[in-house]
Amino acid sequence: DIRMTQSPASLSASLGETVNIECLASEDIYSDLAWYQQKPGKSPQLLIYNANSLQNGVPSRFSGSGSGTQYSLKINSLQSEDVATYFCQQYNNYPNTFGAGTKLELK
């Protein structure tokens, strides 16, 4: 199985700040990487697919990058509504696997 290592596990940032979350795959996943946002008490929502493609309706302050085994999610100009847990997911192989999540809080 492909292991997805996400960092940091938690993050505290101020409004307007830029935030970066990293995801490391245990083998090359050829950009088959998605990012999800899960707000407290809600279902996950797709943000990014194919490592860098923004899902319809997602604000442009979110962006994804990376290739091979290393990927990142960037949030520019942090807003209060961005408080959530973020997960990465690889879909290059079954079983599809997720990172453990990064909990983003406001400072």
Add this chain to the structure above:
Amino acid sequence: EVQLVESGGGLVQPGRSLKLSCAASGFTFSNYYMAWVRQAPKKGLEWVATISTSGSRTYYPDSVKGRFTISRDNAKSSLYLQMNSLKSEDTATYYCARHEYVFAYWGQGTLVTVSS
């Protein structure tokens, strides 16, 4: 608008069975792979099962293979998860999702608690 509504969760004893359902609307259900993804309390996400458009192909991780069965009824736009020989570690919120390589749409989830 895509809607996925899960039902069937509840409290069940270890070793017993439970069947979850998911009612889909707002899209042509028969055109999409569908999946179940679960989340243990305060934990991360785990893919549980996927089914092809016709239902002829199914996929499972080792953690549930042989115990869980995913199925669908395209005429009813419904997805199912039959869970047998349940264990305490199966306690989680179970989400129905439209599986297009990524999980593009999710339901609100149904909580399954396995406890004596």
